[in-house]
Amino acid sequence: MNDRIRVAFASGVRHADSYLAEFAADPRVQLVGVADEPDAPTWMIEDGRRVADRYEVPWFDEIDAVTDPERVDLTVVCSEPTRHARLASAAITAGVHVLVDKPVATRLEDLDALIDLEATSTGTASVVNRTHAPALRRARRWIDAGDIGLPRHVDVEFLASGAFFSTSVERPELVLDPSLSGGGEILNFLGYCVDAVDHLVGLPIESVHAMAGALFDAGHAGGGVEDTAIVSLGLANGVTATATVGRVAFAPGTGPTSSSIRVLGSHGHLTADDDQPAVLAFGPRGVAAHPIGGGGGAAPLRAWLGHVVDALCAGEAPDYGLRRAWTSLAAIDAAYRSLADQAAVRPHRRP
Secondary structure (H helix, E strand, O other): OOOOEEEEEEOOOOOHHHHHHHHHOOOOEEEEEEEOOOOOOHHHHHHHHHHHHHOOOOEEOOHHHHOOOOOOOEEEEOOOHHHHHHHHHHHHHHOOEEEEOOOOOOOHHHHHHHHHHHOOOOOOEEEOOOOOOHHHHHHHHHHHOOOOOOEEEEEEEEEEEHHHHHHHOOOOHHHHOHHHHOOOHHHHHHHHHHHHHHHHHOOOEEEEEEEEEOOOOHHHHHHOOOOEEEEEEEEHHHOEEEEEEEEEOOOOOOOOEEEEEEEEEOOOEEEEEOOOOEEEEEEOOEEEEEEOOOOOOHHHHHHHHHHHHHHHHOOOOOOOEHHHHHHHHHHHHHHHHHHHHOOOEOOOOOO
């Protein structure tokens, strides 16, 4: 590995702006550039060029330029979700490390193929997630210390605010058009909740029951995708969990998204909120919250990307790889099958 981690982006369609900002602020990182597939739609090429210009990094017309191990250590895949698996496959095959935006794939079979590819690659594959969120890590420490006894039930809520829709989503079609998104807000957000439950209790999911609809946004209804869902999870040992996800008119956080967790234990109860601790100001204009260490979206991302660079600098794999992502995507797959069957279903198991 070089003195600095050389990072390039395969597509700049989704989330590349915020990821580039974090990498650019890390002195251990050298930004190589951004590229997209030459046959990508014109607007995707234009969006990628704009984000490259914003961070004053080169734009390349060929994906090979950002997956070449001679010039790149880490390729970050930031396309629309339906291309994640294909672009990740190109990077893995080239032998560079790859970081894939969530969801890592829109179908389990595509993720299976990535796992098989990684087994023969010289690079590692990891997936953007929120398991390094300070509030989640703090909650796990309390559980490990026995502060609440044995966890018996977990409630997780992850909501995006419709009031911030134009700033939290680069283009509405990336959420509303299933040919680009691969699904609705279950695919977009449920993985965060499943990851949180898995991080806190570490028990396999045995059943999934989902209810969903387009309750708030006509755009979701027009695209035939859900904007809101409630998903019940039955875990091993009789432990249960509930995830509420969606894009609502006004989420209760201080920024575009909000995430909160509640764990009911045999001898106690804990709550965690990504926007806390915060300084609260009360006045004529209402309550203003100023999260310490960054808002609910910024702090988890900063912690995760910092961990990725830490791991690669140490010659190690980041702690959230494709197999952990498989558990999350299997729960998402089960939630959609539950909606179709209108019943609880068992998630698939990877052999």
